[in-house]
Amino acid sequence: MDRVILPDKLQQLLPPELHDACVGNHYPKGNCLFRVGHTPHHMFYVVSGEVTLERVGLHGDIVVLQRTRGGFVSEASLNVSSYHCDAMVTSATVALSIPIIEMQKTLARDNNFASRWITMINDEVRRLRTQCERLRIKSVKDRLLHLILTEGIDGQYSVPSGLKTLAGDLGVSHEALYRTIADLQKKNQLLKVQDKLIIPKSP
Amino acid sequence: MDRVILPDKLQQLLPPELHDACVGNHYPKGNCLFRVGHTPHHMFYVVSGEVTLERVGLHGDIVVLQRTRGGFVSEASLNVSSYHCDAMVTSATVALSIPIIEMQKTLARDNNFASRWITMINDEVRRLRTQCERLRIKSVKDRLLHLILTEGIDGQYSVPSGLKTLAGDLGVSHEALYRTIADLQKKNQLLKVQDKLIIPKSP
DNA sequence: CGTACTTTTGAATCGCATCAAATCTGGTGG
DNA sequence: CCACCAGATTTGATGCGATTCAAAAGTACG
Numbered sequence: 001m002d003r004v005i006l007p008d009k010l011q012q013l014l015p016p017e018l019h020d021a022c023v024g025n026h027y028p029k030g031n032c033l034f035r036v037g038h039t040p041h042h043m044f045y046v047v048s049g050e051v052t053l054e055r056v057g058l059h060g061d062i063v064v065l066q067r068t069r070g071g072f073v074s075e076a077s078l079n080v081s082s083y084h085c086d087a088m089v090t091s092a093t094v095a096l097s098i099p100i101i102e103m104q105k106t107l108a109r110d111n112n113f114a115s116r117w118i119t120m121i122n123d124e125v126r127r128l129r130t131q132c133e134r135l136r137i138k139s140v141k142d143r144l145l146h147l148i149l150t151e152g153i154d155g156q157y158s159v160p161s162g163l164k165t166l167a168g169d170l171g172v173s174h175e176a177l178y179r180t181i182a183d184l185q186k187k188n189q190l191l192k193v194q195d196k197l198i199i200p201k202s203p
Numbered sequence: 204m205d206r207v208i209l210p211d212k213l214q215q216l217l218p219p220e221l222h223d224a225c226v227g228n229h230y231p232k233g234n235c236l237f238r239v240g241h242t243p244h245h246m247f248y249v250v251s252g253e254v255t256l257e258r259v260g261l262h263g264d265i266v267v268l269q270r271t272r273g274g275f276v277s278e279a280s281l282n283v284s285s286y287h288c289d290a291m292v293t294s295a296t297v298a299l300s301i302p303i304i305e306m307q308k309t310l311a312r313d314n315n316f317a318s319r320w321i322t323m324i325n326d327e328v329r330r331l332r333t334q335c336e337r338l339r340i341k342s343v344k345d346r347l348l349h350l351i352l353t354e355g356i357d358g359q360y361s362v363p364s365g366l367k368t369l370a371g372d373l374g375v376s377h378e379a380l381y382r383t384i385a386d387l388q389k390k391n392q393l394l395k396v397q398d399k400l401i402i403p404k405s406p
Numbered sequence: 407c408g409t410a411c412t413t414t415t416g417a418a419t420c421g422c423a424t425c426a427a428a429t430c431t432g433g434t435g436g
Numbered sequence: 437c438c439a440c441c442a443g444a445t446t447t448g449a450t451g452c453g454a455t456t457c458a459a460a461a462g463t464a465c466g
Contacts, residue, residue: 053332055336057340058340058345058348058349059345063336063339065332065335065336066332075325075328076325076326076328076329076332078321078322078325079321079322079325080325084329104318107314107317107318107321108314108315108318109314111310111311111312111314111317112311114310114314114317114318114321115307115310115311115317117321118281118282118310118317118320118321118324119281119282121321121324121325121328122278122279122281122282122283122324123279124328125278125279125324125327125328125331126279126287128328128331128332128334128335129256129268129269129279129331131331131335132268132331132334132335132338133258133266133268135335135338135339135374136266136338136374137260137261138421138454138455139421139422140421140422142261142262145261146261162443162444162445163444163445164443164444164445171338171339172422172423173422173423173424174444174445175422175423175424175445175446175447176421176422176423178445178446178447179422179446179447182446182447341422341423341453341454342453342454343453343454365411365412365413366412366413367411367412367413375454375455376454376455376456377412377413378413378414378415378454378455378456379453379454379455381413381414381415382414382415382454385414385415407466408465408466409464409465409466410463410464410465411462411463411464411465412461412462412463412464413460413461413462413463414459414460414461414462415458415459415460415461416457416458416459416460417456417457417458418455418456418457418458419454419455419456419457420453420454420455420456421452421453421454421455422451422452422453422454423450423451423452423453424449424450424451424452425448425449425450425451426447426448426449426450427446427447427448428445428446428447428448429444429445429446429447430443430444430445430446431442431443431444431445432441432442432443432444433440433441433442433443434439434440434441434442435438435439435440435441436437436438436439436440
């Protein structure tokens with residue numbers, strides 16, 4: 001339990017009276033922020049590291065719903081009586097906890113905060129819609145290009161945690177993704193520099 | 204421009220002073236509520252009929268982002284300076300328009316309303332995450348079962364606008380969907396009655 | 407009654423998942 | 437510093453499931 005310097009994003013989003021309610025914690029890899037079925041008491045904000053939301057699939061396999069590296073985990077747990085997934089720490093993480101009760105009280109009192117909060121969730125809605133659009137694309141090639149064009153900046157996309165993980169996010173096998181990247185590079189339709197995927201400018 | 208009786212859902216969501224700001228309109232099939240690039244002035248609520256949000260894909264094909272039959276279209280346009288997709292009327296629709304300015308003013312003033320609004324968008328976030336989960340499933344069979352289990356009630360799912368459309372929503376060819384349904388029926392793992400898909404109880 | 411649309415079935419093809427195995431990588435501990 | 441291990445990356449071969457194209461049958465509607 002440490003006092004942690006708030007990231008800028010949170011600094012601007014949260015009203016001052018909530019700043020003190022934020023408590024920072026270190027979570028080693030493999031830890032678990034919360035489990036399915038439990039009652040949400042805190043909202044989590046990942047400062048560094050990585051947290052995934054996971055659920056058990058139809059065949060007992062583990063499905064990753066979301067991967068967070070910086071930002072809120074489960075904003076949507078604000079008004080729900082139990083978690084619908086597990087939150088697993090996949091690499092050593094620093095995260096802030098904010099009591100949900102305080103959040104609710106403050107949202108109900110501070111209209112500007114509520115307004116900022118709505119803006120934030122709206123962004124998330126748009127991002128998710130775009131992700132659904134991407135996942136409906138059949139070919140691996142087009143899915144990858146769509147990702148770079150929508151999530152990247154100016155045709156450049158920084159792979160956050162390795163291509164194997166990216167393959168999972170894209171809903172394809174890692175072999176297929178490696179092969180697709182190699183193909184595109186051969187045809188000069190894609191550049192891979194370090195952990196960046198770049199779509200070259202056409203003349 | 205008619206005065207329309209507000210659906211219960213809206214009645215409860217919107218504060219009374221916004222009720223008068225709602226204006227009902229009839230839109231014939233093929234009409235368009237808004238176009239990509241335009242500035243949002245109104246929020247739309249579909250009372251009856253169907254509206255789809257569409258965008259042009261990488262290959263010039265039309266991609267359906269969302270299909271609304273009852274409920275808000277583009278709640279997320281609340282705080283955005285231009286639409287990121289087209290809203291097409293796919294079957295004769297009655298929709299309410301609510302001026303965005305009024306919405307914003309009221310949200311800023313009425314904390315309870317803001318709170319209800321946040322709850323609504325949170326639900327949408329959860330729905331979208333579940334949809335992403337579904338779209339990452341490889342087999343048509345499991346996608347369909349996932350849909351019935353998550354969107355349906357007690358193992359029953361009412362197909363809103365035909366199986367061909369459903370196939371599009373699931374991100375699958377309609378032929379594959381028809382075949383999968385036939386297979387599952389043959390194996391008594393699914394019942395199709397009218398427009399309902401039902402998963403039989405096991406014992 | 408004709409037109410447009412959905413539903414259905416068939417056959418051919420192809421992309422991707424899958425399994426397997428080799429190489430490469432960063433990080434750990436002796 | 438090096439041996440070693442866990443994980444990521446890469447390449448190959450195989451098979452299945454879904455797409456695709458085609459065409460027929462059923463259905464709704466003006």
